[in-house]
Amino acid sequence: MFYAGYGDMWQRVLDMARRMPDVDAIAGVPVSGLAPAGMLSAATGIKCVPIDSVPENIKRLLVIEDASGFGKCITERLGQAPGREVLYGSVYACNKAAEMMDLIGCIADKPRVFTWNLTKSDKAKFIAYDMDGVLCRNPTADEIDYGPRYERFIATAERRRICPMLLGWIVTGRMERYRVATERWLSGAGIRYRELIMAGDDQQHTCEAHARHKADWYAAHMDCMLLVESHPRQARMIADMTGRPVVCAETEECWHTDEARAVSVRRNTRIIYTISTGDYGKYAPHNFRPPAGWDYRVITDADCPELPTPKQRAAWAKINGQRIFRDYEASLCIDDDMTVMQDPLPLFDGKQFVALRRDSLPTWRHDIREAASVRQAVQNGLAEKEIARMTEAGITDGPAYLSGVLYRTHTPENRALCDAWWAWYMQSETHRDQPSFAAACIEAGRTLDTVTEREMKDYIKHDTRKADRDGVRVRVEPVAEKHKPRRRGDR
DSSP states (O other): OEEEOHHHHHHHHHHHHHTOOOOSEEEEOTTTTHHHHHHHHHHHOOOBOOGGGOOTTOOEEEEEEEEESSOHHHHTTTTOOTTOEEEEEEEEEOHHHHTTOSEEEEEOOSSEEEGGGTTTSTTGGGEEEOSBTTTBOOOOTTTOSSSHHHHHHHHHOOBOSOOOSOEEEEEEEEEGGGHHHHHHHHHHTTOOEEEEEEEOTTOOOSHHHHHHHHHHHHHHOTTOOEEEESOHHHHHHHHHHHOSOEEETTTOOEESOBOOBOOOOOOOSEEEEEEEOTTTTTTOOTTOOOOTTEEEEEEEGGGSOOOSSHHHHHHHHHHTHHHHTTTSSEEEEEOTTEEEOSOOHHHHTTOSEEEEOOTTSOSHHHHHHHHHHHTTHHHHTHHHHHHHHHHHTTOOSOOOOEEEEEEEEOOHHHHHHHHHHHHHHHTOSSOOHHHHHHHHHHHHTOOOEEEOHHHHTTTEEEOTTEEEETTEEEEOOOOOOTTOOOOTTOO
């Protein structure tokens, strides 16, 4: 379990400030992104603006959130407006989300929890919480008389945290004889929990005794991922006794929790990549040697967000190359049935965004109807539903770009176009990336440069041994040569 508090966030933000891109303003994603936005504004002197009313004169905006697993703010196109370039950042990012972001503080994979969502995370049902000092205030010295004053404290103690989620366990040093009163208070506070663990009526009232009581329970319950304790000394003792993750809610100290990883930056010029998610790219050449001046990488399921299907993950990788490889000047994405024969730069030199041209299908409408028919989408009405939705949104007839070969320079304009492409794809009825591509281009008023297979045959070859039958990749073996020379041992 990874844990971080506001103190850790401030140190991460200070490091981010040293790598801050040139922007006019910062906006935080409500609600948890408001804290890092304010911190980053304080650290850099760049003004902070509300994300739902960004001034028109802001031409370059950084939208930031506390933690990102998939870059939801990018998908929702938060902060975007005509004539404005939007960058996206996160203090804590999963490895997959980090590839989409323009600025991050560190890599912190799930499971994770933070001071500000200790009782609001979906992980709360796997966490054990101390009672006094965590869910309610601690009693004063005068109130610990184990008589009328203490009973009055249990009945009227002020709540310290809102707990909308089901909590795992409440492990308290309160004695068993106060169970009914404690359960009554928890019910009145609207706090739901799996189990309430209390100390025996004969337990000693010392720090060591309380720590031993909680440590014994924690050591025996391995399904509990984290224990949250209010007292710093007790927290440290429980951690030492069990060797398991413990957080002190009072000081934000933590023990035996997972460490964040520093941001690694790789810089080069151009990269060729292909995609192998599920069976979508079964024949992606992992041992391909790129031409001089190019790097090469195969994107797998492990590199992609947790989308429902391999096809959606492949589409994400294809569309978001400019974010996956943000430290490169340009990227070339090719389908797994394409082979680069020699340096393809002459095909693209001086061009910003190049796609394959599909002359057999003149518009995106034809593309939807033809491609969807393979998946029975015409029969189910999905193709016409998607056409109607795009038409209603004002998308006119436009080119049917092929996305089997995509070259793009990593400019702000191309990044914005691909963000729009991904947003259109996520609304797709037929899960077809090419009509979404055309829609994004039409919406942005962009006409892309194109190449045909004939024009690129000396540089990029389409492998005819592979075929796509009803969405399943199969390899068609080459026909044997007619006059194959005999070898010793042949019969």
